[in-house]
Amino acid sequence: xxxxxxxxxxxxxxxxxxxxxxxxxxxxxxxxxxxxxxxxxxxxxxxxxxxxxxxxxxxxxxxxxxxxxxxxxxxxxxxxxxxxxxx
Amino acid sequence: xxxxxxxxxxxxxxxxxxxxxxxxxxxxxxxxxxxxxxxxxxxxxxxxxxxxxxxxxxxxxxxxxxxxxxxxxxxxxxxxxxxxxxx
DNA sequence: TTGACAGGCAAGTAGTCACTTGCCTATGCT
DNA sequence: AGCATAGGCAAGTGACTACTTGCCTGTCAA
Numbered sequence: 452x453x454x455x456x457x458x459x460x461x462x463x464x465x466x467x468x469x470x471x472x473x474x475x476x477x478x479x480x481x482x483x484x485x486x487x488x489x490x491x492x493x494x495x496x497x498x499x500x501x502x503x504x505x506x507x508x509x510x511x512x513x514x515x516x517x518x519x520x521x522x523x524x525x526x527x528x529x530x531x532x533x534x535x536x537x538x
Numbered sequence: 539x540x541x542x543x544x545x546x547x548x549x550x551x552x553x554x555x556x557x558x559x560x561x562x563x564x565x566x567x568x569x570x571x572x573x574x575x576x577x578x579x580x581x582x583x584x585x586x587x588x589x590x591x592x593x594x595x596x597x598x599x600x601x602x603x604x605x606x607x608x609x610x611x612x613x614x615x616x617x618x619x620x621x622x623x624x625x
Numbered sequence: 626t627t628g629a630c631a632g633g634c635a636a637g638t639a640g641t642c643a644c645t646t647g648c649c650t651a652t653g654c655t
Numbered sequence: 656a657g658c659a660t661a662g663g664c665a666a667g668t669g670a671c672t673a674c675t676t677g678c679c680t681g682t683c684a685a
Binding site: 454458491495499515517 | 672673674681
Binding site: 453454456457462465466469522524525527528530531533534535536537 | 540617623
Protein backbone atom coordinates (compact mmCIF):
# COMPACT_ATOMS: atom_id res chain seq x y z
CA UNK A 452 0.00 0.00 0.00
CA UNK A 453 2.82 2.41 0.81
CA UNK A 454 4.37 1.69 -2.55
CA UNK A 455 1.04 2.46 -4.14
CA UNK A 456 1.03 5.89 -2.53
CA UNK A 457 4.59 6.57 -3.63
CA UNK A 458 3.61 7.58 -7.15
CA UNK A 459 2.25 11.09 -7.82
CA UNK A 460 -0.03 9.88 -10.60
CA UNK A 461 -1.60 7.29 -8.33
CA UNK A 462 -2.14 9.93 -5.65
CA UNK A 463 -3.82 12.15 -8.22
CA UNK A 464 -6.06 9.25 -9.16
CA UNK A 465 -7.11 9.02 -5.53
CA UNK A 466 -7.76 12.76 -5.58
CA UNK A 467 -9.96 12.34 -8.62
CA UNK A 468 -11.89 9.50 -7.02
CA UNK A 469 -12.27 11.58 -3.89
CA UNK A 470 -13.89 14.31 -5.93
CA UNK A 471 -15.96 11.99 -8.10
CA UNK A 472 -16.28 8.39 -7.02
CA UNK A 473 -17.05 5.48 -9.32
CA UNK A 474 -15.28 6.59 -12.48
CA UNK A 475 -14.39 4.30 -15.34
CA UNK A 476 -10.93 3.93 -16.80
CA UNK A 477 -11.58 6.23 -19.77
CA UNK A 478 -13.30 8.78 -17.59
CA UNK A 479 -10.27 8.88 -15.33
CA UNK A 480 -7.92 9.18 -18.29
CA UNK A 481 -9.69 12.20 -19.72
CA UNK A 482 -10.10 13.93 -16.38
CA UNK A 483 -6.46 13.33 -15.45
CA UNK A 484 -5.46 14.89 -18.72
CA UNK A 485 -7.86 17.81 -18.57
CA UNK A 486 -7.55 18.82 -14.95
CA UNK A 487 -4.08 17.66 -14.01
CA UNK A 488 -2.20 17.58 -17.29
CA UNK A 489 -1.32 13.93 -16.92
CA UNK A 490 -0.76 12.79 -20.48
CA UNK A 491 -0.36 9.05 -20.03
CA UNK A 492 -1.67 6.15 -22.01
CA UNK A 493 -4.74 4.26 -21.03
CA UNK A 494 -2.58 1.27 -20.14
CA UNK A 495 -0.47 3.35 -17.79
CA UNK A 496 -3.54 4.45 -15.88
CA UNK A 497 -4.89 0.94 -15.95
CA UNK A 498 -1.70 -0.37 -14.39
CA UNK A 499 -1.86 2.32 -11.74
CA UNK A 500 -5.40 1.27 -10.94
CA UNK A 501 -4.24 -2.33 -10.64
CA UNK A 502 -1.69 -1.21 -8.11
CA UNK A 503 -4.20 0.81 -6.15
CA UNK A 504 -6.62 -2.11 -6.21
CA UNK A 505 -3.92 -4.48 -4.97
CA UNK A 506 -3.20 -2.01 -2.18
CA UNK A 507 -6.85 -2.09 -1.16
CA UNK A 508 -7.23 1.62 -1.82
CA UNK A 509 -9.57 1.19 -4.77
CA UNK A 510 -12.50 -1.18 -5.08
CA UNK A 511 -13.95 -2.22 -8.39
CA UNK A 512 -17.41 -3.02 -9.71
CA UNK A 513 -17.91 -4.53 -13.16
CA UNK A 514 -21.06 -3.79 -15.09
CA UNK A 515 -21.30 -4.90 -18.67
CA UNK A 516 -18.34 -3.49 -20.48
CA UNK A 517 -17.79 -0.83 -17.86
CA UNK A 518 -15.63 -1.08 -14.79
CA UNK A 519 -16.24 1.45 -12.07
CA UNK A 520 -13.58 2.41 -9.57
CA UNK A 521 -14.36 3.37 -6.01
CA UNK A 522 -12.06 4.86 -3.42
CA UNK A 523 -11.52 3.02 -0.15
CA UNK A 524 -9.64 5.17 2.35
CA UNK A 525 -9.84 2.65 5.17
CA UNK A 526 -6.29 1.26 4.75
CA UNK A 527 -4.92 4.76 5.23
CA UNK A 528 -5.97 4.76 8.85
CA UNK A 529 -3.36 2.23 9.84
CA UNK A 530 -0.70 4.77 8.93
CA UNK A 531 -1.55 7.21 11.68
CA UNK A 532 -2.27 4.30 13.99
CA UNK A 533 1.17 2.83 13.39
CA UNK A 534 3.08 6.02 14.15
CA UNK A 535 0.94 8.03 16.54
CA UNK A 536 2.02 11.62 17.13
CA UNK A 537 2.88 12.23 20.73
CA UNK A 538 1.29 15.63 21.26
CA UNK B 539 7.22 11.98 1.97
CA UNK B 540 5.19 9.23 0.34
CA UNK B 541 8.30 7.94 -1.35
CA UNK B 542 10.00 7.88 2.04
CA UNK B 543 7.27 5.62 3.38
CA UNK B 544 7.49 3.32 0.39
CA UNK B 545 10.51 1.44 1.69
CA UNK B 546 10.09 -1.28 4.35
CA UNK B 547 13.44 -0.51 5.95
CA UNK B 548 12.51 3.15 6.36
CA UNK B 549 9.18 2.17 7.89
CA UNK B 550 11.00 -0.10 10.32
CA UNK B 551 13.26 2.80 11.24
CA UNK B 552 10.16 4.80 12.08
CA UNK B 553 8.97 1.87 14.17
CA UNK B 554 12.26 1.84 16.03
CA UNK B 555 12.11 5.56 16.67
CA UNK B 556 8.53 5.18 17.85
CA UNK B 557 9.67 2.67 20.42
CA UNK B 558 12.82 4.53 21.38
CA UNK B 559 13.17 8.12 20.25
CA UNK B 560 16.45 9.95 19.80
CA UNK B 561 18.69 7.14 18.61
CA UNK B 562 22.02 7.63 16.90
CA UNK B 563 22.97 6.08 13.59
CA UNK B 564 24.96 3.23 15.09
CA UNK B 565 22.31 2.54 17.68
CA UNK B 566 19.72 2.25 14.94
CA UNK B 567 21.98 -0.02 12.92
CA UNK B 568 22.48 -2.50 15.74
CA UNK B 569 18.83 -2.50 16.80
CA UNK B 570 17.63 -2.97 13.23
CA UNK B 571 19.94 -5.94 12.95
CA UNK B 572 19.10 -7.46 16.31
CA UNK B 573 15.36 -7.00 16.41
CA UNK B 574 14.38 -6.94 12.75
CA UNK B 575 17.14 -8.85 11.04
CA UNK B 576 17.98 -5.95 8.77
CA UNK B 577 21.58 -6.56 7.81
CA UNK B 578 22.46 -3.39 5.94
CA UNK B 579 25.52 -1.23 5.98
CA UNK B 580 25.78 1.87 8.05
CA UNK B 581 25.70 3.93 4.87
CA UNK B 582 22.47 2.33 3.76
CA UNK B 583 20.78 3.28 7.01
CA UNK B 584 22.33 6.72 6.85
CA UNK B 585 20.88 7.26 3.41
CA UNK B 586 17.50 6.09 4.62
CA UNK B 587 17.68 8.59 7.43
CA UNK B 588 18.51 11.32 4.94
CA UNK B 589 15.39 10.42 3.03
CA UNK B 590 13.26 10.42 6.16
CA UNK B 591 14.71 13.73 7.20
CA UNK B 592 14.03 15.22 3.77
CA UNK B 593 10.47 13.97 4.11
CA UNK B 594 10.12 15.77 7.41
CA UNK B 595 9.43 12.53 9.24
CA UNK B 596 12.67 12.60 11.21
CA UNK B 597 14.25 15.55 12.97
CA UNK B 598 17.90 15.67 13.87
CA UNK B 599 19.92 17.09 16.73
CA UNK B 600 23.71 17.23 16.62
CA UNK B 601 25.71 17.01 19.80
CA UNK B 602 29.45 16.61 19.57
CA UNK B 603 30.15 13.65 17.42
CA UNK B 604 26.70 12.23 18.00
CA UNK B 605 23.63 12.81 15.88
CA UNK B 606 20.30 11.97 17.45
CA UNK B 607 17.26 11.17 15.40
CA UNK B 608 13.75 12.04 16.49
CA UNK B 609 10.48 10.94 14.96
CA UNK B 610 8.05 13.58 13.72
CA UNK B 611 4.72 12.07 12.86
CA UNK B 612 3.06 15.38 12.03
CA UNK B 613 3.39 15.09 8.24
CA UNK B 614 1.48 11.82 8.36
CA UNK B 615 -1.69 13.62 9.30
CA UNK B 616 -2.06 15.19 5.90
CA UNK B 617 -2.58 11.73 4.48
CA UNK B 618 -5.88 11.09 6.20
CA UNK B 619 -6.80 14.71 5.70
CA UNK B 620 -6.24 14.44 1.96
CA UNK B 621 -8.37 11.35 1.48
CA UNK B 622 -10.97 11.38 4.22
CA UNK B 623 -12.99 8.20 4.65
CA UNK B 624 -16.69 8.83 4.10
CA UNK B 625 -18.16 6.73 6.86
C1' DT C 626 -23.28 -9.44 -37.89
C1' DT C 627 -20.28 -5.94 -38.22
C1' DG C 628 -18.04 -2.20 -36.29
C1' DA C 629 -17.17 0.89 -32.47
C1' DC C 630 -16.17 1.20 -27.69
C1' DA C 631 -14.29 -0.34 -22.93
C1' DG C 632 -10.81 -2.85 -21.23
C1' DG C 633 -6.92 -6.66 -20.77
C1' DC C 634 -2.37 -9.13 -21.74
C1' DA C 635 2.42 -9.16 -22.43
C1' DA C 636 7.03 -7.88 -23.78
C1' DG C 637 10.44 -4.28 -24.11
C1' DT C 638 12.80 0.03 -22.48
C1' DA C 639 14.49 3.94 -19.92
C1' DG C 640 14.94 5.84 -15.67
C1' DT C 641 14.98 5.49 -10.72
C1' DC C 642 16.29 3.50 -6.24
C1' DA C 643 18.56 0.76 -2.65
C1' DC C 644 22.75 -0.84 -1.53
C1' DT C 645 27.65 -1.44 -1.55
C1' DT C 646 32.58 -0.11 -1.62
C1' DG C 647 36.29 2.97 -0.70
C1' DC C 648 37.92 6.91 1.22
C1' DC C 649 37.53 11.20 4.03
C1' DT C 650 36.31 14.44 8.23
C1' DA C 651 35.50 15.36 13.00
C1' DT C 652 35.09 14.49 17.90
C1' DG C 653 36.58 12.38 22.18
C1' DC C 654 39.53 9.45 25.15
C1' DT C 655 44.11 8.05 27.04
C1' DA D 656 49.92 13.40 19.94
C1' DG D 657 47.62 9.13 18.57
C1' DC D 658 43.98 6.11 18.01
C1' DA D 659 39.27 4.66 18.13
C1' DT D 660 34.62 6.14 17.43
C1' DA D 661 30.63 8.51 14.96
C1' DG D 662 29.48 10.01 10.81
C1' DG D 663 29.84 11.97 5.70
C1' DC D 664 30.84 11.99 0.51
C1' DA D 665 30.69 10.00 -3.91
C1' DA D 666 30.81 6.71 -7.60
C1' DG D 667 29.30 2.24 -9.27
C1' DT D 668 25.98 -1.70 -9.73
C1' DG D 669 21.85 -4.57 -9.82
C1' DA D 670 17.07 -4.62 -9.34
C1' DC D 671 12.81 -2.60 -9.66
C1' DT D 672 9.22 0.44 -11.81
C1' DA D 673 6.62 3.45 -14.74
C1' DC D 674 5.54 3.79 -19.28
C1' DT D 675 5.02 2.52 -24.02
C1' DT D 676 3.77 -0.36 -28.07
C1' DG D 677 1.19 -3.92 -30.26
C1' DC D 678 -2.27 -7.09 -30.21
C1' DC D 679 -6.26 -9.52 -28.18
C1' DT D 680 -11.00 -10.17 -25.67
C1' DG D 681 -15.58 -8.90 -24.48
C1' DT D 682 -19.81 -5.88 -24.83
C1' DC D 683 -23.29 -3.18 -27.03
C1' DA D 684 -25.79 -0.71 -30.84
C1' DA D 685 -27.16 -0.26 -35.81
